[in-house]
Amino acid sequence: MATPIVEMTDISITFPGVKALDSVSFRMFPGEVHSLMGENGAGKSTLIKALTGVYGIDSGVITLAGETLSINSPAQAQAAGISTVYQEVNLLPNLSVAENIMLGREPRRFGTIDWKATRARAAELLTRLHLDIDPASQLSSHSLAVQQLVAIARATDIDAKVLILDEPTSSLDADEVAELFRVIRDLKEAGVAILFVSHFLDQVYEISDRLTVLRNGALVGEYLTADILRIELVHKMIGKELAVLDDLEARSRGTSAESSTEKQFLEATGLGRKGSVEPFDLRIAEGEVVGLAGLLGSGRTEVVRLLTGADHADTGEVRVGGARKRLRTPRAALRERIAYSSEDRKKEGIVEDLSVRDNIVLALQADRGWFRRIPKRRQDELVQSYIQALNIRPANPDALVGNLSGGNQQKVLLARWLAVAPRLLVLDEPTRGIDVGAKAEIQKLVSNLADEGMSVIFISAELEEVLRLSHRIAVMRDRRMVADLPNEDITVGQIMSLIASGADA
Amino acid sequence: MKTLDIWRTLTRSRLFWPIVTLIALAILNVAVAPNFFSIQVKDGHLFGSIIDILRNGAPTILVALGMTLVIATRGIDLSVGAVVAISGALACTIIADAPDGNNPATVLFAVAVSILFSLVLGSWNGLLVSVFGIQPIIATLILMTAGRGIAMLITEGQIITVSSAPYKVIGAGYWFGLPASIVIAAAMFVIAALLTRRTALGLLIESVGINPEASRLAGIRSRGIVWTVYIFSAVCAAIAGLMISSNVTAADANSAGLYIEMDAILAVVIGGTSLAGGRYSLTGSLIGAFVIQTLTTTVYTIGIAAEITLVFKALVVIAVCLLQSPVVQARMHRRKAAPPLPPVPSGTISTPVPATTAGAAS
Numbered sequence: 001m002a003t004p005i006v007e008m009t010d011i012s013i014t015f016p017g018v019k020a021l022d023s024v025s026f027r028m029f030p031g032e033v034h035s036l037m038g039e040n041g042a043g044k045s046t047l048i049k050a051l052t053g054v055y056g057i058d059s060g061v062i063t064l065a066g067e068t069l070s071i072n073s074p075a076q077a078q079a080a081g082i083s084t085v086y087q088e089v090n091l092l093p094n095l096s097v098a099e100n101i102m103l104g105r106e107p108r109r110f111g112t113i114d115w116k117a118t119r120a121r122a123a124e125l126l127t128r129l130h131l132d133i134d135p136a137s138q139l140s141s142h143s144l145a146v147q148q149l150v151a152i153a154r155a156t157d158i159d160a161k162v163l164i165l166d167e168p169t170s171s172l173d174a175d176e177v178a179e180l181f182r183v184i185r186d187l188k189e190a191g192v193a194i195l196f197v198s199h200f201l202d203q204v205y206e207i208s209d210r211l212t213v214l215r216n217g218a219l220v221g222e223y224l225t226a227d228i229l230r231i232e233l234v235h236k237m238i239g240k241e242l243a244v245l246d247d248l249e250a251r252s253r254g255t256s257a258e259s260s261t262e263k264q265f266l267e268a269t270g271l272g273r274k275g276s277v278e279p280f281d282l283r284i285a286e287g288e289v290v291g292l293a294g295l296l297g298s299g300r301t302e303v304v305r306l307l308t309g310a311d312h313a314d315t316g317e318v319r320v321g322g323a324r325k326r327l328r329t330p331r332a333a334l335r336e337r338i339a340y341s342s343e344d345r346k347k348e349g350i351v352e353d354l355s356v357r358d359n360i361v362l363a364l365q366a367d368r369g370w371f372r373r374i375p376k377r378r379q380d381e382l383v384q385s386y387i388q389a390l391n392i393r394p395a396n397p398d399a400l401v402g403n404l405s406g407g408n409q410q411k412v413l414l415a416r417w418l419a420v421a422p423r424l425l426v427l428d429e430p431t432r433g434i435d436v437g438a439k440a441e442i443q444k445l446v447s448n449l450a451d452e453g454m455s456v457i458f459i460s461a462e463l464e465e466v467l468r469l470s471h472r473i474a475v476m477r478d479r480r481m482v483a484d485l486p487n488e489d490i491t492v493g494q495i496m497s498l499i500a501s502g503a504d505a
Numbered sequence: 506m507k508t509l510d511i512w513r514t515l516t517r518s519r520l521f522w523p524i525v526t527l528i529a530l531a532i533l534n535v536a537v538a539p540n541f542f543s544i545q546v547k548d549g550h551l552f553g554s555i556i557d558i559l560r561n562g563a564p565t566i567l568v569a570l571g572m573t574l575v576i577a578t579r580g581i582d583l584s585v586g587a588v589v590a591i592s593g594a595l596a597c598t599i600i601a602d603a604p605d606g607n608n609p610a611t612v613l614f615a616v617a618v619s620i621l622f623s624l625v626l627g628s629w630n631g632l633l634v635s636v637f638g639i640q641p642i643i644a645t646l647i648l649m650t651a652g653r654g655i656a657m658l659i660t661e662g663q664i665i666t667v668s669s670a671p672y673k674v675i676g677a678g679y680w681f682g683l684p685a686s687i688v689i690a691a692a693m694f695v696i697a698a699l700l701t702r703r704t705a706l707g708l709l710i711e712s713v714g715i716n717p718e719a720s721r722l723a724g725i726r727s728r729g730i731v732w733t734v735y736i737f738s739a740v741c742a743a744i745a746g747l748m749i750s751s752n753v754t755a756a757d758a759n760s761a762g763l764y765i766e767m768d769a770i771l772a773v774v775i776g777g778t779s780l781a782g783g784r785y786s787l788t789g790s791l792i793g794a795f796v797i798q799t800l801t802t803t804v805y806t807i808g809i810a811a812e813i814t815l816v817f818k819a820l821v822v823i824a825v826c827l828l829q830s831p832v833v834q835a836r837m838h839r840r841k842a843a844p845p846l847p848p849v850p851s852g853t854i855s856t857p858v859p860a861t862t863a864g865a866a867s
Contacts, residue, residue: 334724351716365705366724373705
């Protein structure tokens with residue numbers, strides 16, 4: 001076995017009120033894919049940011065190829081050969097693909113940028129990723145998945161000894177993941193050490209050679225992937241058994257038949273929007289969980305945006321409790337007790353610079369109007385109860401939401417929507433980028449809420465999850481709703497074939 | 506250890522450096538003019554350098570109040586100087602044209618018309634920004650340039666002088682032993698503070714300023730909120746305009762409130778409110794306005810030559826802004842790198858780290 005290229009020894013980092021990393025050690029070998037595993041808030045992102053110079057470390061030593069490294073900025077890390085693709089795509093949407101790939105490293109001629117060479121080099125990198133897009137096109141004109149691959153193209157251009165991929169696959173579909181893995185294997189062959197973070201266990205087992213598990217900012221252990229069973233790994237990550245999930249499945253399926261006779265809460269007829277989604281019909285009964293399945297860009301998000309007033313429809317009508325309603329704004333939808341939790345947590349969810357408390361009360365306060373402020377004591381009760389019920393960490397109502405981990409931000413958003421006591425809760429990818437433990441908690445919550453009579457529309461790229469939770473499943477393909485079936489004896493395979501071809505299940 | 510924690514909490518507060526600057530300026534003044542802090546009572550009225558600073562600073566304070574809320578929504582209001590000129594011109598013209606300028610009813614009418622007209626002007630700005638989505642700097646630039654023209658039309662190109670005792674009270678009179686302008690500015694400050702912090706308006710303004718799209722999805726009527734802050738800003742500017750014209754008993758469409766938008770924006774920035782929008786501090790802007798006014802006074806008391814006055818002011822402002830900059834703050838607190846900050850225009854903004862004691866716990 002070779003000597004490690006990266007060695008991080010006894011790294012500690014403290015944030016105001018949080019010990020983010022407590023004496024964690026971590027190493028990487030050249031030509032190996034090393035997965036970093038752990039729940040939300042386990043310290044994965046923090047460890048990565050320590051390695052890439054985004055955060056300074058309070059104590060500990062980082063060595064690269066045997067030499068002690070003192071990294072104070074991402075630029076230094078890059079110069080040392082450590083390159084990163086972060087969880088949230090950090091690119092410039094208003095620039096071209098080529099500019100994004102080559103930003104800061106444009107080939108120069110006589111002191112000015114050689115645009116021809118820039119585009120040529122970018123095209124070359126895109127070809128290597130088998131990505132057939134015009135380097136001169138604007139980045140924002142492409143899907144999130146393509147943007148992710150552009151970010152990887154950018155990272156692989158730098159002469160990287162170490163490549164860090166933080167949740168690179170969370171917005172990619174199966175083909176794109178396969179594509180990415182091919183690229184990863186190429187880089188591995190070339191001797192690059194790759195740090196891979198993903199919540200998809202399948203992917204972790206498929207691609208990685210070695211695993212390091214973190215929990216609550218501390219190191220649990222380092223293992224060879226071949227030596228550790230999945231169930232052991234999950235156990236190490238969350239430190240408790242996960243019997244809840246099986247329990248959940250049995251319950252959800254058991255109740256699916258009876259709920260179909262219930263009262264309809266929302267009925268959409270011929271609802272559609274040009275260029276966004278073809279007209280569709282959808283009915284949701286009280287206490288029913290409707291799953292929306294489909295690939296990225298299939299129109300599943302567009303469907304719920306029309307139902308929740310985030311976009312307004314140009315055809316069709318919506319009835320809520322039998323009465324015709326015009327849901328032209330999110331505010332109008334919220335008036336009907338329809339709450340929408342967007343898939344884009346950062347841009348359309350949290351209000352970063354506000355506290356956990358303010359984020360939780362926001363929608364409720366907006367509904368009451370600015371003049372009728374929720375009394376401080378009532379806020380405290382409300383916020384405290386959600387922090388406990390959803391297990392939000394840190395349990396500090398005054399912490400800034402921007403400082404929380406992704407999973408905890410998601411829980412804060414859930415709390416915001418639950419606080420308005422919705423009758424229909426629309427959850428668009430609520431479990432994306434979230435660890436197993438928090439995922440189970442959210443799924444359990446959805447199931448409980450439905451039992452109490454709340455209707456839920458649930459969108460997830462993970463079909464198992466959709467099947468586990470939903471009473472009914474609507475399938476989207478190419479911006480059309482191609483199927484709407486009760487969840488009785490449906491398999492993932494059948495949904496897959498619907499998504500793929502629209503053939504009858 | 507404990508005192509260190511308190512010190513750290515204190516220096517992290519966004520009001521720390523503005524207050525230190527204010528104290529430093531005061532000490533400088535006392536060193537040159539030992540009677541700087543002395544306040545005399547003449548005819549039941551208070552006199553002294555401090556009182557002068559407060560009185561002369563009142564218009565800037567008012568304009569800065571409105572500006573703070575506008576900036577919190579990611580906006581900016583360049584038209585305040587023009588609104589100052591229009592409101593002064595309107596009030597003075599009405600009083601000058603009235604048969605009896607000393608009649609309190611006439612003055613009241615003039616004041617009411619000016620303020621009502623400022624509602625129209627503010628609505629115009631708000632309309633352009635919130636409904637038509639024009640960038641605030643451009644939208645308010647329109648009124649900034651056109652506004653002085655409107656003021657000229659009102660005064661027909663003349664400087665309108667008025668001799669109205671009731672009107673003079675606003676800018677130069679006394680209420681309860683204090684200059685009336687101080688009382689008015691204080692009242693507006695209290696109203697603004699109560700209106701935004703006792704209700705949920707402040708939270709909603711900050712939310713819209715930090716993340717407009719998330720706020721929309723949470724059901725906040727951001728259009729109404731943005732519109733409201735521009736109207737409030739115009740009303741503040743109009744009252745400032747009344748004060749200024751009353752103080753000099755004349756309306757000068759060309760020079761009334763000239764560059765007051767710059768002073769107000771500077772006051773907001775010194776007070777620690779980010780030009781990127783979001784979290785704001787009215788108290789900070791108040792202190793910022795004091796710093797600017799004290800600075801102007803200091804220039805006179807210590808007898809700085811007129812030609813280097815602006816340079817001196819600039820140096821102090823640069824110092825305060827640098828002390829508040831994220832980079833210097835991070836250095837001072839020996840954090841090797843702060844959590845990622847949003848892109849900040851003009852680099853003169855304090856860190857978004859709140860001065861809670863949460864950090865002291867661990």
